[in-house]
Amino acid sequence: MSTSAPPPAPLSPLSPVESAKRQAAYIAVDTHFPRPSPLPTTPLLIGIGSGSTVIYVVERILQLPSSLLSQCIFIPTGYQSRELILSGSLPLGDIDLHNHLHIAFDGADEVDPTLNCIKGGGACLFQEKLVAVKADKFVVVADFRKISSSLSMAYAAGVPIEVVPQVVSWVAKRLLELGAVNPKLRMGGMAKAGPCVTDNGNFIIDAPFHDGCVLGKQGEGEGEVVNGKGAKGCGVGDTRTVERLAEEIKKIVGVVEHGIFCKGNAKAVVAYFGMEDGTVTTRAEEA
Numbered sequence: 001m002s003t004s005a006p007p008p009a010p011l012s013p014l015s016p017v018e019s020a021k022r023q024a025a026y027i028a029v030d031t032h033f034p035r036p037s038p039l040p041t042t043p044l045l046i047g048i049g050s051g052s053t054v055i056y057v058v059e060r061i062l063q064l065p066s067s068l069l070s071q072c073i074f075i076p077t078g079y080q081s082r083e084l085i086l087s088g089s090l091p092l093g094d095i096d097l098h099n100h101l102h103i104a105f106d107g108a109d110e111v112d113p114t115l116n117c118i119k120g121g122g123a124c125l126f127q128e129k130l131v132a133v134k135a136d137k138f139v140v141v142a143d144f145r146k147i148s149s150s151l152s153m154a155y156a157a158g159v160p161i162e163v164v165p166q167v168v169s170w171v172a173k174r175l176l177e178l179g180a181v182n183p184k185l186r187m188g189g190m191a192k193a194g195p196c197v198t199d200n201g202n203f204i205i206d207a208p209f210h211d212g213c214v215l216g217k218q219g220e221g222e223g224e225v226v227n228g229k230g231a232k233g234c235g236v237g238d239t240r241t242v243e244r245l246a247e248e249i250k251k252i253v254g255v256v257e258h259g260i261f262c263k264g265n266a267k268a269v270v271a272y273f274g275m276e277d278g279t280v281t282t283r284a285e286e287a
């Protein structure tokens with residue numbers, strides 16, 4: 001059996017954004033996918049995230065030697081990534097059976113300079129966070145649109161928050177008290193009458209904090225939430241860290257999980273961004 005990666009398949013023409021996603025995903029896999037030698041007797045556990053960028057992660061993984069892939073178990077973060085794993089005939093695992101993953105690859109909606117992320121634009125944040133916290137290394141792949149100088153500046157929809165359906169209005173009220181501006185129940189769009197339902201049977205509230213409370217506003221301290229409008233508990237001049245906002249959201253009864261991935265829950269160690277000019281930019285955890 002071959003032990004070296006076959007040459008990459010010829011790339012089909014893509015739009016600049018799709019091409020950027022692919023470049024980032026390929027470099028992330030090439031750099032971080034574990035290749036122990038000799039191959040271990042126990043499986044390598046690999047988390048596979050959700051969204052459109054992760055498709056290219058799996059595309060690259062499928063170009064790895066079959067001798068390596070057969071020693072891996074791939075853990076999905078939702079229905080979409082489960083289908084990706086199955087359609088590539090990769091060994092599928094179940095997150096509940098594994099509490100220690102070697103690595104997890106995932107996309108993001110926004111990444112700040114210290115690798116705080118907003119995730120959940122595709123409503124998959126809960127299982128994504130579970131997989132990321134169990135992984136030794138959480139690697140983010142994204143395109144240039146996701147690069148942010150401060151959290152909540154690039155992703156306009158706000159922080160996606162998965163909530164138990166019965167308590168949507170209660171959670172929305174608490175979010176307003178935390179300084180969210182016009183938190184909205186996410187609707188299913190053309191494909192679904194009524195709210196968007198997550199893989200776990202819950203709803204999503206999108207809660208922008210960038211108007212009343214700006215996350216990590218440039219020049220006012222990295223990773224801080226800085227108030228501009230005086231919402232309760234977040235008065236003008238108040239600051240609070242991204243971690244604190246994350247904790248405050250999590251404490252609301254009825255919140256299953258939120259899309260802030262930061263220190264204290266599921267912090268990425270490195271992020272790869274495909275750029276418009278075909279290069280890839282990296283942001284890595286400080287040593």
Ligand SMILES: O=C[C@H](O)[C@H](O)[C@H](O)COP(=O)(O)O
Binds near residue numbers: 050051121125
């Ligand atoms: O819920 C979805 C996930 O958090 C995605 O990883 C995130 O929305 C980024 O997706 P995409 O790679 O499609 O931009």
